[in-house]
Amino acid sequence: MSIIQPGFSQNPADTAAILRPALGLALVMLAICGGIYSVTVTGISGALFPEQANGSLVSQNGKLVGSALVAQPFSAEHYFHGRPSSADNDPMATGGSNLAPSNPELRQRVAQTSAELTARYQIAATELPVDLLASSGSGVDPHISPAAAMLQLQRVAKARGMSPAQLEHLVQQHTELAQWGLFGQHRVNVLLLNLALDAQHPLS
Amino acid sequence: MEVILIFTLALLLAWPLGHYMTGVFSAGPHWSDKVFLPLENGIFKLLGVKPTQGMNWKSYGIAFLLSNLVLGIIAYLILLFQHVLPLNPNGIEGLSWDLALHTAVSFLTNTNQQHYSGQAQLTYLSQGFLIVTLQFVTPAMALAVCVAVLRGILGGRNADDAGEGEERDLGNYYQDTVRAVLRVMLPLAAVVAVALSSQGVPASYSASPTVPVLEQGQSLSEQTIPLGPVSAMVAIKQLGTNGGGWFGPNSSNPQENPTPVSNAIQTIALVLVPMAVVFMAGGMVRRRGLTLLSLSVMGFLSLLFIALAVYSEQQPNAAFTGLAQQAGNMEGKEVRLGTDVSALWATFTTQTSNGSVNAMHDSLNPVAGLITRSGMLIGGIWGGIGCGFVNFLVYVWLAVFIAGLMIGRTPEFFGRKLEKREISWLGVLLVLPSAVILTFTAITVAFPALTGNSNPGLHGIAQVFYEYTSAFANNGSGFEGLGDDSVWWNLTCVVVLILGRYLPLVIPLLIAGSLAKKRRVPTTAGTLPLFNPTFAVTLVTVILVVNFLSFLPSMVLGPIGEALELSQHTAVLATQ
Numbered sequence: 001m002s003i004i005q006p007g008f009s010q011n012p013a014d015t016a017a018i019l020r021p022a023l024g025l026a027l028v029m030l031a032i033c034g035g036i037y038s039v040t041v042t043g044i045s046g047a048l049f050p051e052q053a054n055g056s057l058v059s060q061n062g063k064l065v066g067s068a069l070v071a072q073p074f075s076a077e078h079y080f081h082g083r084p085s086s087a088d089n090d091p092m093a094t095g096g097s098n099l100a101p102s103n104p105e106l107r108q109r110v111a112q113t114s115a116e117l118t119a120r121y122q123i124a125a126t127e128l129p130v131d132l133l134a135s136s137g138s139g140v141d142p143h144i145s146p147a148a149a150m151l152q153l154q155r156v157a158k159a160r161g162m163s164p165a166q167l168e169h170l171v172q173q174h175t176e177l178a179q180w181g182l183f184g185q186h187r188v189n190v191l192l193l194n195l196a197l198d199a200q201h202p203l204s
Numbered sequence: 205m206e207v208i209l210i211f212t213l214a215l216l217l218a219w220p221l222g223h224y225m226t227g228v229f230s231a232g233p234h235w236s237d238k239v240f241l242p243l244e245n246g247i248f249k250l251l252g253v254k255p256t257q258g259m260n261w262k263s264y265g266i267a268f269l270l271s272n273l274v275l276g277i278i279a280y281l282i283l284l285f286q287h288v289l290p291l292n293p294n295g296i297e298g299l300s301w302d303l304a305l306h307t308a309v310s311f312l313t314n315t316n317q318q319h320y321s322g323q324a325q326l327t328y329l330s331q332g333f334l335i336v337t338l339q340f341v342t343p344a345m346a347l348a349v350c351v352a353v354l355r356g357i358l359g360g361r362n363a364d365d366a367g368e369g370e371e372r373d374l375g376n377y378y379q380d381t382v383r384a385v386l387r388v389m390l391p392l393a394a395v396v397a398v399a400l401s402s403q404g405v406p407a408s409y410s411a412s413p414t415v416p417v418l419e420q421g422q423s424l425s426e427q428t429i430p431l432g433p434v435s436a437m438v439a440i441k442q443l444g445t446n447g448g449g450w451f452g453p454n455s456s457n458p459q460e461n462p463t464p465v466s467n468a469i470q471t472i473a474l475v476l477v478p479m480a481v482v483f484m485a486g487g488m489v490r491r492r493g494l495t496l497l498s499l500s501v502m503g504f505l506s507l508l509f510i511a512l513a514v515y516s517e518q519q520p521n522a523a524f525t526g527l528a529q530q531a532g533n534m535e536g537k538e539v540r541l542g543t544d545v546s547a548l549w550a551t552f553t554t555q556t557s558n559g560s561v562n563a564m565h566d567s568l569n570p571v572a573g574l575i576t577r578s579g580m581l582i583g584g585i586w587g588g589i590g591c592g593f594v595n596f597l598v599y600v601w602l603a604v605f606i607a608g609l610m611i612g613r614t615p616e617f618f619g620r621k622l623e624k625r626e627i628s629w630l631g632v633l634l635v636l637p638s639a640v641i642l643t644f645t646a647i648t649v650a651f652p653a654l655t656g657n658s659n660p661g662l663h664g665i666a667q668v669f670y671e672y673t674s675a676f677a678n679n680g681s682g683f684e685g686l687g688d689d690s691v692w693w694n695l696t697c698v699v700v701l702i703l704g705r706y707l708p709l710v711i712p713l714l715i716a717g718s719l720a721k722k723r724r725v726p727t728t729a730g731t732l733p734l735f736n737p738t739f740a741v742t743l744v745t746v747i748l749v750v751n752f753l754s755f756l757p758s759m760v761l762g763p764i765g766e767a768l769e770l771s772q773h774t775a776v777l778a779t780q
Contacts, residue, residue, distance in 0.1 A: 017252070021378050022271040024251035025341075026278050029385065033340040033440075034333035041394055042332075042433040045401030046408055053407035055429045055459070057415075064415045067429045069404055069458040072417045079419055083539070089417075092324055092428050095453050096536040096564035099523075100663040102766050102773075106523040106535065106567075114527035125527050133524065134534035137456030137564045143539040176540075183206060184464025185542040194418060 060195055071140045072191050078159035078203055080152050082190040083131055087139025096137045121151055143187035146175050160201050207548045214472045214479060222483020228387050229351045240386050247382055258361055258373030261717025264352050265710050267377040279308040282334045291329035293411040306694035311335055313705035314342040314588055316448030316559060316680040319689040332433040336440060343444040344384035346590030349709045351380050353594055354488040356716030357618050372720040396473050397439035404462035405435040442473035445588040447559030447680040455562040456538050467541055471549055478556045478586035481593045493735030501743050505585045506555060509575045513547040516571035522770040536564030547572055554579035557588030559680030570767035580677035581751050588678055594712045598633055603746040607732055619724040626715045633711055638754035640703050641672045644696055656687030666762035676704035
């Protein structure tokens with residue numbers, strides 16, 4: 001078995017012999033990984049899971065109203081509200097606050113949200129679910145915790161003229177449990193819950 | 205619970221994969237030849253490479269560096285001219301020259317540090333074609349170097365008929381790289397990509413639809429839902445210890461990581477191949493002891509770090525004291541994931557050189573922030589594909605040397621003596637991280653106009669330190685609050701990236717090549733046994749002490765100082 005000896009030669013033919021595999025490798029890999037792999041995998045995924053592969057879009061009455069995976073801003077009394085967003089819920093500009101626990105700016109922001117929420121719901125600050133004060137990593141977290149939904153129950157029920165028990169039932173229907181019984185936290189998808197509200201108990 | 209389940213599943217899957225990889229990279233036929241050999245032979249013909257022709261460490265190293273250079277130039281040109289190239293339905297602009305350079309080098313070095321925001325600044329061609337290719341090829345290249353180093357440990361493929369001092373055959377670089385892509389990375393990535401799409405990760409070449417939001421009259425009246433061949437890229441960025449993501453906030457983005465199951469798949473994919481390399485290494489050198497030693501040392505440190513990080517994030521964020529329930533730190537985290545698996549991910553992603561995130565590291569509690577930095581600095585707990593195990597071997601050599609000194613014997617590894625030449629190069633590797641990271645951090649912190657960070661005080665220093673650490677470790681995660689798309693940041697990071705990638709791979713290759721040529725001394729009662737608990741404890745100590753000595757002062761200025769500051773702050777608030 002021969003072993004290639006190291007070192008560049010001054011002979012141009014040798015330089016070519018060393019460059020050719022390097023350039024060839026780059027081009028072949030661009031074709032296989034960037035081309036064939038990407039197109040094939042994207043094609044198969046799209047064919048097997050058309051809905052999921054195209055952004056999990058949701059429509060109501062035949063009209064697109066958003067994506068089940070992307071939070072929307074809500075502030076009206078008759079809707080459940082999502083988490084604070086550092087990206088103004090814009091899926092093209094996602095991101096978190098990137099504020100460290102030691103940052104006074106974070107303390108200020110949380111204090112302001114806390115004051116608003118305690119005033120709105122008339123409970124002690126230390127009862128507030130953390131996810132309603134903490135901004136998410138993506139800025140478009142579509143979920144809130146069940147506790148955060150329960151906190152808003154009375155307000156939404158009143159605005160919609162529903163009985164709290166009726167609404168609680170709807171919230172429970174929209175509470176996702178651990179996936180496959182193993183993975184993840186209990187959570188409520190805010191957009192889907194609000195869409196269900198509009199469909200079942202439209203504002204008169 | 206979920207944390208232990210994911211860790212165990214990853215280990216269980218890595219075992220057979222490592223066994224398969226041993227077969228793929230060993231001499232002699234393997235069952236996978238039937239599937240891949242015809243395609244491979246076609247590629248070798250195109251490249252003008254004779255796969256059976258071996259290379260010594262120098263030829264191997266030159267081939268490695270040269271193929272990187274060529275790939276880097278192509279990548280730079282594509283990024284620079286992406287706006288005039290096809291596959292740009294969203295009309296995205298070209299990148300500035302320094303951002304294009306940083307991005308090209310960052311992906312070339314398997315780092316994937318991002319100074320841009322994916323969905324807004326890169327075209328489908330750049331993301332889905334170029335970057336995906338780099339994400340396959342760069343881990344394969346490092347894996348090839350790792351395989352060559354392992355062959356060197358046994359004296360090369362021609363160990364049986366080469367005499368002392370003769371050139372040793374460490375394998376063929378192109379054969380190893382092509383096999384690593386075709387036989388290992390591609391099949392894994394295809395499975396993971398389709399599985400992720402089933403959970404809701406987009407896989408489409410259509411332009412992104414714009415939809416009005418449900419409740420009108422707010423600051424945002426419509427949303428553009430980003431699409432693209434996302435799942436194909438996410439699969440390989442996880443599997444290839446690449447990191448980054450299609451979207452700026454990576455896998456915290458619900459479109460990139462829609463469900464807890466997709467999170468479990470991505471977490472396993474993150475450590476799968478680095479864990480499999482540990483199983484492969486024992487097979488390649490035909491000593492199960494090496495796998496057991498590596499598994500116990502890496503497993504111990506990994507689990508220790510995970511436990512600390514999980515505990516840290518279950519504690520409340522200090523900024524929330526008295527303003528909300530006493531519960532885990534949810535700032536920068538997603539509700540569907542919660543704190544535990546976010547902490548698990550943060551630990552794994554910094555131990556391996558992956559660097560993608562599923563929670564914002566800037567907003568972690570200080571202890572978890574410390575853990576993430578330690579994982580990157582050590583670089584050999586699982587580590588990046590190929591380079592992680594090579595780093596680990598460097599620690600083993602160091603421990604052999606130190607233990608040899610302590611008991612007064614010539615240090616030897618697999619029957620070959622570590623002498624002045626090898627030890628000098630080990631010394632270089634030992635000093636390199638602190639020299640590079642601390643120098644650049646010091647310069648940047650000295651000129652506040654350069655830093656552009658989002659946090660004041662100690663955390664501001666920590667952000668700068670983190671960015672260079674992440675660049676050197678070829679990790680790519682970041683304290684994202686840094687305004688890092690500036691000429692200064694782009695260029696200095698390019699230098700750090702290159703130093704952190706190529707020296708820690710090429711120097712061990714040199715050492716292995718030099719060891720391989722030596723005469724084998726027979727094992728005697730005086731030989732230091734490597735595969736026993738005593739040596740494992742020595743190794744853990746060496747790993748921790750080396751890193752403590754290098755980085756304790758900067759840790760005190762960063763996360764440790766911050767933690768003390770916060771606990772004082774919290775105490776004050778509690779008394780109010």
